[in-house]
Amino acid sequence: EVVMTQSPATLSVSPGERATLSCRASQSVSSKLAWYQQKPGQAPRLLIYGASTRATGFPARFSGSGSGTEFTLTISSLQSEDFAVYYCQQYYNWPFTFGPGTKVDMK
Amino acid sequence: QVQLQESGPGLVKTSETLSLTCTVSGGSINSYYWSWIRQPPGKGLEYIGYISYGGSTNYNPSLQSRVTISVDTSKNQFSLTLTSVTAADTAVYFCAREAWGASYTHLDHWGQGTLVTVSS
Numbered sequence: 001e002v003v004m005t006q007s008p009a010t011l012s013v014s015p016g017e018r019a020t021l022s023c024r025a026s027q028s029v030s031s032k033l034a035w036y037q038q039k040p041g042q043a044p045r046l047l048i049y050g051a052s053t054r055a056t057g058f059p060a061r062f063s064g065s066g067s068g069t070e071f072t073l074t075i076s077s078l079q080s081e082d083f084a085v086y087y088c089q090q091y092y093n094w095p096f097t098f099g100p101g102t103k104v105d106m107k
Numbered sequence: 108q109v110q111l112q113e114s115g116p117g118l119v120k121t122s123e124t125l126s127l128t129c130t131v132s133g134g135s136i137n138s139y140y141w142s143w144i145r146q147p148p149g150k151g152l153e154y155i156g157y158i159s160y161g162g163s164t165n166y167n168p169s170l171q172s173r174v175t176i177s178v179d180t181s182k183n184q185f186s187l188t189l190t191s192v193t194a195a196d197t198a199v200y201f202c203a204r205e206a207w208g209a210s211y212t213h214l215d216h217w218g219q220g221t222l223v224t225v226s227s
Contacts, residue, residue, distance in 0.1 A: 001168075032211070032212075034213040034214070036214075042219070043201055043203075043217040043218060043219055043220050044152065044201075044214075044217060045217070046213060046214060046215050049206070049212075049213040049215075050213075055215070087151065087152060089152070089213070089214075091211050091212055091213060092211070094165055094211075095154050095167040095168065095169070096154045097154065098151055098152040098153070098154070099151070100151045101151055
């Protein structure tokens, strides 16, 4: 099983600041990596797929990069609606696995 | 716009069987792969398994001995059964769609989730 790790566990950021979230896979997952945003009481929502393609409905301040085992989600200028938990997920090897999440909260 | 809605009992007794159904609206269940994911309270996400519109399945090895996923294309629904449940199976259960009509891809539509509590 591919183990996904995320850092940091919590990221405290002020509105307008840049947020950088990391995701690491225990073995290569090529570019088969997705990011999801989850707000309290809601289902996860697809944010990024193929490591770098932004899903419909998300603004350009969200960007994803990386391949192989190291991936990054960047929020260039955090807005109030971006405070949430972000999960990465690999879909290269079965069983597909999620990281433990990074909570982005207000500083 | 495709919408998914989970339904089923919110409380299941220890050692009994958990059964949930996901109803797909706004689109056909055909030509896609459909998944179940769960999230224990306050914890992360675990992939349970998926089924194709044709009925082929793949289950997480950690749950394989207890899980069955089935599809009813006439009702535009797919279902999850999990046998011999314990408190560790208490979670919010989500159904979701794999994108592009293929497996080994991301999840582009999710249901709102349903909390299932296992208790004696």
